[in-house]
Amino acid sequence: MSSIDDILITCESRIGYKFRDQLLLRRCLTHSSAAETRLDSNERLEFLGDSVLGVVICEYLFQNFPDQREGQMTQMKSWLVSRQTCARVARLLNVEELILVGRGLQSIPDSILSAVVESLIAGVYFDGGMEAARQFIHTSFREELALCRPEDAENFKSQLQEITQRDVGKTPEYIVVEETGPDHARVFCIVARVGDTVFESGCGKTKKEAEQRAARNAVEALQRPTPARDAAE
Known part of the structure; x- marks a missing residue:
């Protein structure tokens, strides 16, 4: 088993989802510094994952906070989909050491951690559909969702x-x-x-x-x- 295979298996174990398409999972973890071209990196997946995350979070807020106004829900959404929140989720999932980066990067900044989480969301969406992506987000973001309080939306x-x-x-x-x-x-x-x-x-x-x-x-x-x-x- 190659080291890449080990990384993919470990990632699936940590995120709680098994990919049918292993090449897709590998791309989710590949930063542009480790890709032959930027199109071979996770950048396009990050773009899609950001939108999927936004839809699922909006749906969650709409269903769980029926008495909140649009402005308050917008504030809560902004908090939940922020770069800092996604980076924290990456650390909770313990995927930092699994990201494929170029040798020139000595540490992994929040921007890369956040991008990998959004890429994994897109990967799960492509591999298993919207319901799988929704479940992945609810599970991965459960601590952040639990801390999201309407009274703090504008605090x-x-x-x-x-x-x-x-x-x-x-x-x-x-x-x-x-x-x-x-x-x-x-x-x-x-x-x-x-x-x-x-x-x-x-x-x-x-x-x-x-x-x-x-x-x-x-x-x-x-x-x-x-x-x-x-x-x-």
């Missing part, structure tokens, strides 16, 4: 705290950087700081409002691709 401070405690083991701090206006119409500007990282400030008529806006800026910044991550893709 960016709660979202930021969950992200930072999980990813770096630190709690955000909120620092007032500016106060302007007369006493009856004060405007507060606050930044969120996590360790040595300070995010874009948020302003509001109350400190609570400013903190929420600062937290939102931080959450959005953490969900955006960084140049370093893009270079690794």
Whole structure:
């Protein structure tokens, strides 16, 4: 048995799904740095998997939160399909060491971990159909789905705290950087700081409002691709 065969068997065991098409599974795990051409990598599968994940998550939210408005469900969906969430799922599935990458990559960034999860979703969809993909997502994302609470849909401070405690083991701090206006119409500007990282400030008529806006800026910044991550893709 070749090392590639070992990797594929191990992957099937860890994700709980056996592929009929082993070449498809191999492509799911192949980063562009290890492929002959980009078309031989998992990039196209990642593109499809992102959409399949979105449909299944929207369906889940629609069925399980019948009293929530569209805006709240959009916030919950954004959290569940984010790069950070998919990367955490990859670590929970323990597939990091199974990804086929070029020799130049010394570590696996979140962008690659996230891409592999989305590629596996597409692979299961092609190999076993929509119901198999739905079951794979529900099982793989079960911890994230369990943590998705409607009351936190627009609570960016709660979202930021969950992200930072999980990813770096630190709690955000909120620092007032500016106060302007007369006493009856004060405007507060606050930044969120996590360790040595300070995010874009948020302003509001109350400190609570400013903190929420600062937290939102931080959450959005953490969900955006960084140049370093893009270079690794």
